Amino acid sequence: DVKVTQSSRYLVKRTGEKVFLECVQDMDHENMFWYRQDPGLGLRLIYFSYDVKMKEKGDIPEGYSVSREKKERFSLILESASTNQTSMYLCASNSGQGISGYTFGSGTRLTVV
Amino acid sequence: GENVEQHPSTLSVQEGDSAVIKCTYSDSASNYFPWYKQELGKRPQLIIDIRSNVGEKKDQRIAVTLNKTAKHFSLHITETQPEDSAVYFCAASMDSSYKLIFGSGTRLLVRP
Numbered sequence: 084d085v086k087v088t089q090s091s092r093y094l095v096k097r098t099g100e101k102v103f104l105e106c107v108q109d110m111d112h113e114n115m116f117w118y119r120q121d122p123g124l125g126l127r128l129i130y131f132s133y134d135v136k137m138k139e140k141g142d143i144p145e146g147y148s149v150s151r152e153k154k155e156r157f158s159l160i161l162e163s164a165s166t167n168q169t170s171m172y173l174c175a176s177n178s179g180q181g182i183s184g185y186t187f188g189s190g191t192r193l194t195v196v
Numbered sequence: 197g198e199n200v201e202q203h204p205s206t207l208s209v210q211e212g213d214s215a216v217i218k219c220t221y222s223d224s225a226s227n228y229f230p231w232y233k234q235e236l237g238k239r240p241q242l243i244i245d246i247r248s249n250v251g252e253k254k255d256q257r258i259a260v261t262l263n264k265t266a267k268h269f270s271l272h273i274t275e276t277q278p279e280d281s282a283v284y285f286c287a288a289s290m291d292s293s294y295k296l297i298f299g300s301g302t303r304l305l306v307r308p
Binding site for chain 1: 197202205238239240241242245285293296297298299300301
């Protein structure tokens with residue numbers, strides 16, 4: 084069974100802090116994605132990556148960056164956290180070989196105070 | 197880019213009734229349409245998907261229909277049960293391996 088692990092379930096950070104959200108998958112998947120989930124807005128794509136050291140902007144990349152130095156790890160970085168980045172963050176991976184479906188992590192609920 | 201709209205935002209049905217959730221998409225290049233179910237406090241899980249060369253797909257009590265001309269697709273749940281209560285998300289993509297663009301979600305409540 085594919086495992087996508089997000090390092091923290093709950094996180095509280097102060098405005099202006101640099102925040103790292105980590106995501107690790109254990110099935111050698113090529114593709115990894117970061118979404119944020121807000122009530123009434125669904126899941127919005129922040130960044131994604133189809134290969135190591137590769138990244139592409141999603142629909143809402145402002146205020147975020149990502150890092151993919153190793154195939155299994157995809158990190159989301161909030162350069163200077165703001166209160167409007169309080170949200171649930173979901174990481175997902177996909178094999179990239181025509182196999183359907185994402186595997187999601189359990190999510191990180193980030194609160195910026 | 198792709199935009200996916202989903203309706204209704206909330207849906208309440210009596211146990212045993214049917215539930216229908218509808219989505220429209222904007223990019224005619226999209227040809228993969230999955231549906232995810234998210235139970236309270238859990239991660240989204242794929243429940244069914246359809247590709248553009250198919251008009252309808254069924255899996256037990258759930259079915260998905262696709263109208264490429266009108267750019268809309270729907271999820272149908274028959275004989276609803278309390279355990280069907282969850283938030284359902286539709287999504288669209290150019291390919292099953294490509295980025296998914298999600299709808300805003302439908303909260304389904306099945307009343308016993």
